[in-house]
Amino acid sequence: MLELYHADTAVCAAKARLVLAEKQIPYQGHLLNLSRGDQFAPAYLALNPNGVVPTLVHDGAVLIESTVICAYLDEAFPAHPLRPADxxxxxxxxxxxxxxxxxxxxxxxxxxxxxxxxxxxxxxxxxxxxxxxxxxxxxxxxxxxxxxxxxxxxxxxxxxxxxxxxxxxxxxxxxxxxxxxxxxxxxxxxxxxxxxxxxxxxxxxxxxxxxxxxxxxxxxxxxxxxxxxxxxxxxxxxxxxxxxxxxxxxxxxxxxxxxxxxxxxxxxx
Ligand SMILES: N[C@@H](CCC(=O)N[C@@H](CS)C(=O)NCC(=O)O)C(=O)O
The missing domain is CATH 1.20.1050.10 (Glutathione S-transferase Yfyf (Class Pi); Chain A, domain 2)
Structure with missing residues:
Protein backbone atom coordinates (compact mmCIF):
# COMPACT_ATOMS: atom_id res chain seq x y z
CA MET A 1 0.00 0.00 0.00
CA LEU A 2 1.20 3.49 -0.91
CA GLU A 3 0.27 6.50 1.23
CA LEU A 4 1.20 10.14 0.72
CA TYR A 5 1.01 12.72 3.47
CA HIS A 6 0.65 16.00 1.65
CA ALA A 7 -1.03 19.42 1.61
CA ASP A 8 -3.04 21.03 -1.16
CA THR A 9 -0.90 24.03 -2.17
CA ALA A 10 2.47 22.88 -0.72
CA VAL A 11 4.97 22.87 -3.59
CA CYS A 12 7.06 19.92 -2.40
CA ALA A 13 3.96 17.80 -1.91
CA ALA A 14 2.76 18.76 -5.40
CA LYS A 15 6.14 17.64 -6.73
CA ALA A 16 5.50 14.11 -5.41
CA ARG A 17 1.88 14.14 -6.63
CA LEU A 18 3.09 15.08 -10.13
CA VAL A 19 5.34 12.02 -10.27
CA LEU A 20 2.50 9.81 -9.02
CA ALA A 21 0.23 11.26 -11.73
CA GLU A 22 2.81 10.92 -14.52
CA LYS A 23 3.46 7.32 -13.54
CA GLN A 24 -0.27 6.66 -12.99
CA ILE A 25 0.35 5.14 -9.56
CA PRO A 26 -2.71 4.93 -7.30
CA TYR A 27 -2.16 6.05 -3.70
CA GLN A 28 -4.02 6.87 -0.55
CA GLY A 29 -3.65 10.54 0.33
CA HIS A 30 -3.65 12.08 3.80
CA LEU A 31 -4.15 15.84 3.53
CA LEU A 32 -2.56 17.95 6.27
CA ASN A 33 -3.66 21.48 7.10
CA LEU A 34 -0.34 23.33 7.44
CA SER A 35 -1.96 26.57 8.70
CA ARG A 36 -3.50 24.61 11.55
CA GLY A 37 -0.10 23.07 12.34
CA ASP A 38 -0.97 19.42 11.53
CA GLN A 39 2.68 18.94 10.53
CA PHE A 40 3.76 19.39 14.17
CA ALA A 41 1.42 16.74 15.62
CA PRO A 42 3.52 14.13 17.47
CA ALA A 43 2.14 11.28 15.33
CA TYR A 44 3.23 13.09 12.15
CA LEU A 45 6.61 14.12 13.56
CA ALA A 46 7.23 10.42 14.25
CA LEU A 47 7.01 9.90 10.48
CA ASN A 48 8.72 13.11 9.39
CA PRO A 49 10.87 14.63 12.16
CA ASN A 50 11.30 17.80 10.07
CA GLY A 51 7.59 18.57 10.38
CA VAL A 52 7.14 19.15 6.65
CA VAL A 53 5.29 17.53 3.75
CA PRO A 54 5.52 15.29 1.80
CA THR A 55 6.00 11.94 3.50
CA LEU A 56 5.56 8.69 1.63
CA VAL A 57 4.76 5.39 3.33
CA HIS A 58 5.19 2.32 1.13
CA ASP A 59 4.19 -0.98 2.69
CA GLY A 60 5.14 0.42 6.09
CA ALA A 61 8.50 1.92 4.98
CA VAL A 62 8.67 5.69 5.57
CA LEU A 63 10.37 8.06 3.10
CA ILE A 64 10.87 11.81 3.46
CA GLU A 65 12.35 14.56 1.21
CA SER A 66 10.47 15.16 -2.04
CA THR A 67 13.49 14.60 -4.31
CA VAL A 68 14.24 11.26 -2.64
CA ILE A 69 10.56 10.30 -2.77
CA CYS A 70 10.32 11.09 -6.50
CA ALA A 71 13.46 9.08 -7.34
CA TYR A 72 12.20 6.20 -5.18
CA LEU A 73 8.83 6.16 -6.95
CA ASP A 74 10.56 6.01 -10.31
CA GLU A 75 12.77 3.16 -9.10
CA ALA A 76 10.09 1.14 -7.32
CA PHE A 77 7.43 1.51 -10.04
CA PRO A 78 9.22 0.99 -13.37
CA ALA A 79 6.24 1.68 -15.69
CA HIS A 80 6.23 5.16 -17.33
CA PRO A 81 9.90 5.84 -16.46
CA LEU A 82 10.96 9.39 -15.63
CA ARG A 83 14.69 8.77 -15.99
CA PRO A 84 16.70 7.41 -18.92
CA ALA A 85 18.10 3.90 -18.62
CA ASP A 86 21.75 4.85 -19.27
N1 LIG B 1 13.29 19.55 1.60
C1 LIG B 1 11.93 19.20 1.91
C2 LIG B 1 11.16 20.46 2.13
C3 LIG B 1 9.72 20.18 2.53
C4 LIG B 1 8.98 21.45 2.91
O1 LIG B 1 9.59 22.46 3.32
N2 LIG B 1 7.66 21.40 2.80
C5 LIG B 1 6.86 22.56 3.14
C6 LIG B 1 5.78 22.71 2.09
S1 LIG B 1 6.44 22.95 0.48
C7 LIG B 1 6.18 22.35 4.47
O2 LIG B 1 5.73 21.27 4.78
N3 LIG B 1 6.10 23.41 5.27
C8 LIG B 1 5.44 23.34 6.53
C9 LIG B 1 6.04 24.31 7.49
O3 LIG B 1 6.98 25.02 7.10
O4 LIG B 1 5.59 24.36 8.63
C10 LIG B 1 11.34 18.35 0.78
O5 LIG B 1 11.73 18.56 -0.38
O6 LIG B 1 10.51 17.47 1.05
Whole structure:
Protein backbone atom coordinates (compact mmCIF):
# COMPACT_ATOMS: atom_id res chain seq x y z
CA MET A 1 0.00 0.00 0.00
CA LEU A 2 1.20 3.49 -0.91
CA GLU A 3 0.27 6.50 1.23
CA LEU A 4 1.20 10.14 0.72
CA TYR A 5 1.01 12.72 3.47
CA HIS A 6 0.65 16.00 1.65
CA ALA A 7 -1.03 19.42 1.61
CA ASP A 8 -3.04 21.03 -1.16
CA THR A 9 -0.90 24.03 -2.17
CA ALA A 10 2.47 22.88 -0.72
CA VAL A 11 4.97 22.87 -3.59
CA CYS A 12 7.06 19.92 -2.40
CA ALA A 13 3.96 17.80 -1.91
CA ALA A 14 2.76 18.76 -5.40
CA LYS A 15 6.14 17.64 -6.73
CA ALA A 16 5.50 14.11 -5.41
CA ARG A 17 1.88 14.14 -6.63
CA LEU A 18 3.09 15.08 -10.13
CA VAL A 19 5.34 12.02 -10.27
CA LEU A 20 2.50 9.81 -9.02
CA ALA A 21 0.23 11.26 -11.73
CA GLU A 22 2.81 10.92 -14.52
CA LYS A 23 3.46 7.32 -13.54
CA GLN A 24 -0.27 6.66 -12.99
CA ILE A 25 0.35 5.14 -9.56
CA PRO A 26 -2.71 4.93 -7.30
CA TYR A 27 -2.16 6.05 -3.70
CA GLN A 28 -4.02 6.87 -0.55
CA GLY A 29 -3.65 10.54 0.33
CA HIS A 30 -3.65 12.08 3.80
CA LEU A 31 -4.15 15.84 3.53
CA LEU A 32 -2.56 17.95 6.27
CA ASN A 33 -3.66 21.48 7.10
CA LEU A 34 -0.34 23.33 7.44
CA SER A 35 -1.96 26.57 8.70
CA ARG A 36 -3.50 24.61 11.55
CA GLY A 37 -0.10 23.07 12.34
CA ASP A 38 -0.97 19.42 11.53
CA GLN A 39 2.68 18.94 10.53
CA PHE A 40 3.76 19.39 14.17
CA ALA A 41 1.42 16.74 15.62
CA PRO A 42 3.52 14.13 17.47
CA ALA A 43 2.14 11.28 15.33
CA TYR A 44 3.23 13.09 12.15
CA LEU A 45 6.61 14.12 13.56
CA ALA A 46 7.23 10.42 14.25
CA LEU A 47 7.01 9.90 10.48
CA ASN A 48 8.72 13.11 9.39
CA PRO A 49 10.87 14.63 12.16
CA ASN A 50 11.30 17.80 10.07
CA GLY A 51 7.59 18.57 10.38
CA VAL A 52 7.14 19.15 6.65
CA VAL A 53 5.29 17.53 3.75
CA PRO A 54 5.52 15.29 1.80
CA THR A 55 6.00 11.94 3.50
CA LEU A 56 5.56 8.69 1.63
CA VAL A 57 4.76 5.39 3.33
CA HIS A 58 5.19 2.32 1.13
CA ASP A 59 4.19 -0.98 2.69
CA GLY A 60 5.14 0.42 6.09
CA ALA A 61 8.50 1.92 4.98
CA VAL A 62 8.67 5.69 5.57
CA LEU A 63 10.37 8.06 3.10
CA ILE A 64 10.87 11.81 3.46
CA GLU A 65 12.35 14.56 1.21
CA SER A 66 10.47 15.16 -2.04
CA THR A 67 13.49 14.60 -4.31
CA VAL A 68 14.24 11.26 -2.64
CA ILE A 69 10.56 10.30 -2.77
CA CYS A 70 10.32 11.09 -6.50
CA ALA A 71 13.46 9.08 -7.34
CA TYR A 72 12.20 6.20 -5.18
CA LEU A 73 8.83 6.16 -6.95
CA ASP A 74 10.56 6.01 -10.31
CA GLU A 75 12.77 3.16 -9.10
CA ALA A 76 10.09 1.14 -7.32
CA PHE A 77 7.43 1.51 -10.04
CA PRO A 78 9.22 0.99 -13.37
CA ALA A 79 6.24 1.68 -15.69
CA HIS A 80 6.23 5.16 -17.33
CA PRO A 81 9.90 5.84 -16.46
CA LEU A 82 10.96 9.39 -15.63
CA ARG A 83 14.69 8.77 -15.99
CA PRO A 84 16.70 7.41 -18.92
CA ALA A 85 18.10 3.90 -18.62
CA ASP A 86 21.75 4.85 -19.27
CA UNK A 87 24.05 6.00 -16.42
CA UNK A 88 25.00 9.26 -18.14
CA UNK A 89 21.37 10.19 -18.78
CA UNK A 90 20.49 9.41 -15.16
CA UNK A 91 23.41 11.51 -13.92
CA UNK A 92 22.18 14.45 -16.04
CA UNK A 93 18.74 14.17 -14.50
CA UNK A 94 20.25 13.96 -11.03
CA UNK A 95 22.30 17.10 -11.59
CA UNK A 96 19.08 19.01 -12.19
CA UNK A 97 17.19 17.51 -9.27
CA UNK A 98 20.13 18.24 -6.94
CA UNK A 99 20.08 21.91 -7.96
CA UNK A 100 16.31 22.04 -7.72
CA UNK A 101 16.51 21.32 -4.00
CA UNK A 102 18.10 24.76 -3.60
CA UNK A 103 15.31 26.42 -5.60
CA UNK A 104 12.70 25.47 -3.01
CA UNK A 105 14.22 28.00 -0.64
CA UNK A 106 13.68 30.79 -3.19
CA UNK A 107 10.01 29.78 -3.54
CA UNK A 108 9.71 29.97 0.21
CA UNK A 109 11.32 33.44 0.36
CA UNK A 110 8.92 34.86 -2.23
CA UNK A 111 5.88 33.21 -0.65
CA UNK A 112 6.86 34.88 2.62
CA UNK A 113 7.41 38.26 0.96
CA UNK A 114 4.38 38.42 -1.30
CA UNK A 115 1.78 36.20 0.38
CA UNK A 116 2.35 35.93 4.13
CA UNK A 117 4.00 39.30 4.80
CA UNK A 118 1.12 41.56 3.67
CA UNK A 119 -1.33 39.56 5.82
CA UNK A 120 0.97 39.45 8.84
CA UNK A 121 1.77 43.17 8.72
CA UNK A 122 -1.95 43.83 9.06
CA UNK A 123 -2.04 41.85 12.34
CA UNK A 124 -0.99 43.09 15.80
CA UNK A 125 2.71 42.70 16.65
CA UNK A 126 1.98 40.10 19.35
CA UNK A 127 0.23 37.92 16.80
CA UNK A 128 3.11 38.23 14.36
CA UNK A 129 5.52 37.33 17.13
CA UNK A 130 3.48 34.25 18.10
CA UNK A 131 3.24 33.05 14.50
CA UNK A 132 7.00 33.26 13.97
CA UNK A 133 7.90 31.91 17.40
CA UNK A 134 5.97 28.75 16.50
CA UNK A 135 8.57 27.91 13.83
CA UNK A 136 10.95 25.43 15.49
CA UNK A 137 14.06 26.13 13.34
CA UNK A 138 15.93 29.29 14.50
CA UNK A 139 17.40 29.87 11.01
CA UNK A 140 13.95 29.82 9.46
CA UNK A 141 12.66 32.15 12.18
CA UNK A 142 15.50 34.60 11.46
CA UNK A 143 14.73 34.52 7.74
CA UNK A 144 11.05 35.24 8.47
CA UNK A 145 11.92 38.27 10.61
CA UNK A 146 14.35 39.55 8.01
CA UNK A 147 11.70 39.42 5.28
CA UNK A 148 8.98 40.77 7.55
CA UNK A 149 11.10 43.71 8.72
CA UNK A 150 12.87 44.60 5.48
CA UNK A 151 10.55 43.43 2.69
CA UNK A 152 12.11 43.60 -0.77
CA UNK A 153 15.40 44.79 0.80
CA UNK A 154 15.83 41.65 2.89
CA UNK A 155 18.96 39.69 2.02
CA UNK A 156 17.12 36.39 1.24
CA UNK A 157 15.18 38.17 -1.53
CA UNK A 158 18.18 39.37 -3.54
CA UNK A 159 19.89 36.01 -2.90
CA UNK A 160 16.81 34.24 -4.27
CA UNK A 161 16.73 36.42 -7.39
CA UNK A 162 20.41 35.82 -8.11
CA UNK A 163 19.93 32.06 -7.76
CA UNK A 164 16.80 32.12 -9.95
CA UNK A 165 18.42 34.24 -12.65
CA UNK A 166 21.28 31.75 -12.92
CA UNK A 167 18.91 28.78 -12.85
CA UNK A 168 16.58 30.23 -15.49
CA UNK A 169 19.50 31.09 -17.77
CA UNK A 170 20.84 27.53 -17.46
CA UNK A 171 17.38 26.10 -18.13
CA UNK A 172 17.04 28.27 -21.23
CA UNK A 173 20.37 26.95 -22.49
CA UNK A 174 19.44 23.31 -21.80
CA UNK A 175 16.08 23.77 -23.51
CA UNK A 176 17.79 24.99 -26.67
CA UNK A 177 18.91 21.36 -27.10
CA UNK A 178 15.66 20.10 -25.44
CA UNK A 179 12.88 19.59 -25.92
CA UNK A 180 12.96 18.76 -22.19
CA UNK A 181 15.46 19.79 -19.56
CA UNK A 182 17.52 16.61 -19.59
CA UNK A 183 17.07 15.97 -23.31
CA UNK A 184 14.62 14.00 -25.40
CA UNK A 185 12.29 12.79 -22.65
CA UNK A 186 10.20 14.44 -19.97
CA UNK A 187 11.92 13.39 -16.74
CA UNK A 188 12.35 14.01 -13.02
CA UNK A 189 14.43 17.06 -14.04
CA UNK A 190 11.19 18.62 -15.33
CA UNK A 191 8.79 17.29 -12.69
CA UNK A 192 10.98 18.74 -9.94
CA UNK A 193 10.31 22.30 -11.09
CA UNK A 194 6.70 22.42 -12.30
CA UNK A 195 5.07 23.10 -8.93
CA UNK A 196 7.68 25.78 -8.16
CA UNK A 197 6.84 27.55 -11.43
CA UNK A 198 3.18 27.26 -10.56
CA UNK A 199 3.78 28.92 -7.17
CA UNK A 200 5.72 31.75 -8.86
CA UNK A 201 2.74 32.13 -11.19
CA UNK A 202 0.35 32.35 -8.22
CA UNK A 203 2.69 34.98 -6.77
CA UNK A 204 2.39 37.19 -9.90
CA UNK A 205 6.04 36.47 -10.79
CA UNK A 206 5.71 35.01 -14.31
CA UNK A 207 7.62 38.05 -15.61
CA UNK A 208 10.77 36.56 -14.05
CA UNK A 209 10.97 34.24 -17.05
CA UNK A 210 8.37 35.38 -19.60
CA UNK A 211 10.08 38.74 -20.19
CA UNK A 212 13.47 37.19 -20.83
CA UNK A 213 13.47 33.45 -21.47
CA UNK A 214 11.20 32.36 -24.36
CA UNK A 215 12.18 28.68 -24.33
CA UNK A 216 11.46 28.51 -20.62
CA UNK A 217 8.08 30.14 -21.16
CA UNK A 218 7.26 27.53 -23.79
CA UNK A 219 8.56 24.70 -21.53
CA UNK A 220 6.25 25.69 -18.68
CA UNK A 221 3.26 25.94 -21.04
CA UNK A 222 4.05 22.41 -22.28
CA UNK A 223 4.29 21.14 -18.68
CA UNK A 224 0.94 22.76 -17.85
CA UNK A 225 -0.65 21.11 -20.89
CA UNK A 226 0.24 17.60 -19.68
CA UNK A 227 -2.68 15.75 -18.05
CA UNK A 228 -0.62 15.33 -14.86
CA UNK A 229 -0.66 19.08 -14.21
CA UNK A 230 -4.41 19.29 -13.57
CA UNK A 231 -4.46 16.02 -11.61
CA UNK A 232 -1.54 16.85 -9.32
CA UNK A 233 -1.57 20.66 -9.09
CA UNK A 234 -4.53 22.45 -10.69
CA UNK A 235 -7.23 20.36 -9.02
CA UNK A 236 -5.77 21.11 -5.57
CA UNK A 237 -5.92 24.90 -5.93
CA UNK A 238 -9.37 26.50 -5.89
CA UNK A 239 -10.16 29.69 -7.85
CA UNK A 240 -10.60 31.45 -4.48
CA UNK A 241 -7.02 30.55 -3.49
CA UNK A 242 -5.75 31.76 -6.88
CA UNK A 243 -7.56 35.08 -6.27
CA UNK A 244 -6.15 35.43 -2.76
CA UNK A 245 -2.60 34.93 -4.05
CA UNK A 246 -3.15 37.41 -6.89
CA UNK A 247 -4.63 40.11 -4.65
CA UNK A 248 -1.85 39.78 -2.13
CA UNK A 249 1.10 39.53 -4.52
CA UNK A 250 0.35 41.69 -7.58
CA UNK A 251 1.26 45.01 -5.86
CA UNK A 252 4.74 43.62 -5.09
CA UNK A 253 5.73 42.77 -8.67
CA UNK A 254 7.05 46.19 -9.84
CA UNK A 255 9.62 46.35 -7.00
CA UNK A 256 10.68 42.72 -7.56
CA UNK A 257 10.97 43.39 -11.30
CA UNK A 258 13.16 46.41 -10.77
CA UNK A 259 15.52 44.60 -8.38
CA UNK A 260 15.64 41.58 -10.73
CA UNK A 261 16.63 43.76 -13.67
CA UNK A 262 19.38 45.45 -11.64
CA UNK A 263 20.76 42.06 -10.62
CA UNK A 264 20.53 40.62 -14.14
CA UNK A 265 22.56 43.53 -15.38
CA UNK A 266 25.22 43.05 -12.69
CA UNK A 267 25.33 39.32 -13.47
CA UNK A 268 25.42 39.93 -17.23
CA UNK A 269 22.68 37.31 -17.73
N1 LIG B 1 13.29 19.55 1.60
C1 LIG B 1 11.93 19.20 1.91
C2 LIG B 1 11.16 20.46 2.13
C3 LIG B 1 9.72 20.18 2.53
C4 LIG B 1 8.98 21.45 2.91
O1 LIG B 1 9.59 22.46 3.32
N2 LIG B 1 7.66 21.40 2.80
C5 LIG B 1 6.86 22.56 3.14
C6 LIG B 1 5.78 22.71 2.09
S1 LIG B 1 6.44 22.95 0.48
C7 LIG B 1 6.18 22.35 4.47
O2 LIG B 1 5.73 21.27 4.78
N3 LIG B 1 6.10 23.41 5.27
C8 LIG B 1 5.44 23.34 6.53
C9 LIG B 1 6.04 24.31 7.49
O3 LIG B 1 6.98 25.02 7.10
O4 LIG B 1 5.59 24.36 8.63
C10 LIG B 1 11.34 18.35 0.78
O5 LIG B 1 11.73 18.56 -0.38
O6 LIG B 1 10.51 17.47 1.05
Missing amino acids: PLGRARVQLWTKREDTIHDTVNSFTNLLFFRPALLARPLAERQARIDAIPDPNRRAKWWDILDHGIEARPISEALVRLARHFADMEQALAAGPWLAGAHFSLADTGLVSFFNRFTLLSLTGLWSERFPLLTDWFARCQARPSFAVAIGDFISPAVVDTYATSSAPGWPAVRSLYHDLLEQMKV
